[in-house]
Amino acid sequence: MSVSHTLPNSIPFLDLVTPHVELEQELTDVFRQALHTAGFIGGPMVEEFEKAFAAFCNTSHSIAVSSGTDALRFAIMACGVEPGDVVITVPHTFIATTEAISQAGALPEFVDVDERTYNMSPEKLQEFLEKNCTRKDGKLISRRSGRKVSAVIPVHLYGQMADMDAILRLAQQYGLIVIEDACQAHGAEYFSKKLNRWMKAGSMGRAAAFSFYPGKNLGACGEAGAVTVNDASLADKIKMLRDHGQARKYYHDVEGYNGRLDAIQAGLLRAKLGHLPRWNTQRRKHAAEYNRLFESTGTAVCQPHEPSWSRAVYHLYVVRAQDREGLMNHLKKAGIGTGIHYPIPLHLQKAYAHLDYKQGDFPVAEKAAAEIVSLPMFPQLTEEQLHRVVEEVAVFTGGTRKHIETEKVAFATADRRA
Numbered sequence: 001m002s003v004s005h006t007l008p009n010s011i012p013f014l015d016l017v018t019p020h021v022e023l024e025q026e027l028t029d030v031f032r033q034a035l036h037t038a039g040f041i042g043g044p045m046v047e048e049f050e051k052a053f054a055a056f057c058n059t060s061h062s063i064a065v066s067s068g069t070d071a072l073r074f075a076i077m078a079c080g081v082e083p084g085d086v087v088i089t090v091p092h093t094f095i096a097t098t099e100a101i102s103q104a105g106a107l108p109e110f111v112d113v114d115e116r117t118y119n120m121s122p123e124k125l126q127e128f129l130e131k132n133c134t135r136k137d138g139k140l141i142s143r144r145s146g147r148k149v150s151a152v153i154p155v156h157l158y159g160q161m162a163d164m165d166a167i168l169r170l171a172q173q174y175g176l177i178v179i180e181d182a183c184q185a186h187g188a189e190y191f192s193k194k195l196n197r198w199m200k201a202g203s204m205g206r207a208a209a210f211s212f213y214p215g216k217n218l219g220a221c222g223e224a225g226a227v228t229v230n231d232a233s234l235a236d237k238i239k240m241l242r243d244h245g246q247a248r249k250y251y252h253d254v255e256g257y258n259g260r261l262d263a264i265q266a267g268l269l270r271a272k273l274g275h276l277p278r279w280n281t282q283r284r285k286h287a288a289e290y291n292r293l294f295e296s297t298g299t300a301v302c303q304p305h306e307p308s309w310s311r312a313v314y315h316l317y318v319v320r321a322q323d324r325e326g327l328m329n330h331l332k333k334a335g336i337g338t339g340i341h342y343p344i345p346l347h348l349q350k351a352y353a354h355l356d357y358k359q360g361d362f363p364v365a366e367k368a369a370a371e372i373v374s375l376p377m378f379p380q381l382t383e384e385q386l387h388r389v390v391e392e393v394a395v396f397t398g399g400t401r402k403h404i405e406t407e408k409v410a411f412a413t414a415d416r417r418a
């Protein structure tokens with residue numbers, strides 16, 4: 001996963017080696033324990049991790065599964081989305097969000113994102129519900145597909161939560177299930193005006209899905225995921241789905257899946273979870289330093305926006321540049337790794353040609369996809385490395401504030417609550 005470098009002072013986009021070397025003793029102890037007990041599937045290591053992760057997310061239950069994609073799929077199925085239903089989500093996300101919807105037998109339909117946070121726009125959701133849906137026999141029907149709309153999946157992209165109060169209010173009004181895609185947002189927080197307190201990612205929807213893919217803020221040493229819920233019977237359903245539809249060995253109530261988490265991965269995640277708050281704090285510090293330096297150097301990139309109701313955990317630090325390809329090439333030559341998350345919005349992917357969307361359907365997502373670039377972001381990034389990234393960005397884009405100012409004016413109206 002770590003980017004290979006040729007230049008001596010190169011800066012990887014992501015360094016996965018250093019944290020594992022730092023924790024080598026702790027992590028190898030887990031492996032040794034698993035070998036000595038031969039407890040490879042289920043058992044106390046999985047249960048301990050589930051308890052600890054639920055406590056971290058302020059939920060009553062977490063159910064460990066084999067990936068974030070499975071977590072989403074099981075959450076969708078267990079929450080009562082029926083085959084053929086429409087599930088609303090955003091086009092600016094990783095394809096796993098919509099894969100899980102399709103694999104649960106449902107149909108994804110999209111609403112555009114907010115231009116500053118890149119998360120689901122509550123205004124666009126409202127517009128979709130008011131204009132693109134109709135009521136038939138008490139059911140909400142999508143005019144586009146003629147199918148029943150049953151759920152909405154906001155994605156907490158890049159480590160920042162979507163505007164959940166507004167989304168939950170609309171969902172309640174229209175009778176929709178809310179499932180959070182929190183795969184990039186371990187530990188992110190949202191200030192709910194309705195509840196008058198900070199809420200953790202994964203604790204606000206009927207269920208939420210997390211990925212522990214190695215590069216995530218909390219990553220396994222392999223594939224892993226979890227569902228969080230605040231409902232014991234829903235937790236039981238998800239446990240059955242991950243384990244061939246059985247609650248008791250060889251008594252299968254439904255057809256399920258092989259979606260369990262290995263005990264070794266659970267043990268490794270339990271050990272790493274203890275370090276997550278510190279790692280997230282480091283990511284937030286890096287983001288603040290990037291912001292400060294871009295501001296003070298007047299570098300012509302559009303920085304990430306963190307509304308006052310958000311405490312983001314910066315899974316990714318994403319800026320926008322008019323000549324994105326030029327900037328990436330310049331940084332590559334300087335030995336600095338970058339990424340694009342994601343270059344093609346889902347409604348324009350070949351895999352979704354059958355959904356019949358076209359260019360221009362979701363202009364905010366399309367514009368973002370053309371301009372975004374993710375800069376190096378990981379807890380162990382040094383101040384010196386971070387400063388060099390900013391310097392190289394400034395060398396390429398020039399120290400003019402023009403683009404930033406234009407963006408600020410354009411975006412000023414989008415921030416309703418900050």
Ligand SMILES: Cc1ncc(COP(=O)(O)O)c(C=O)c1O
Pocket residue numbers: 067068069070072093094096097155181183184210211212213224225
């Ligand atoms: C937003 C989002 N949803 C879902 C997933 C799927 O997680 P996994 O790769 O663990 O299946 C990911 C992981 O990359 C993701 O970023």
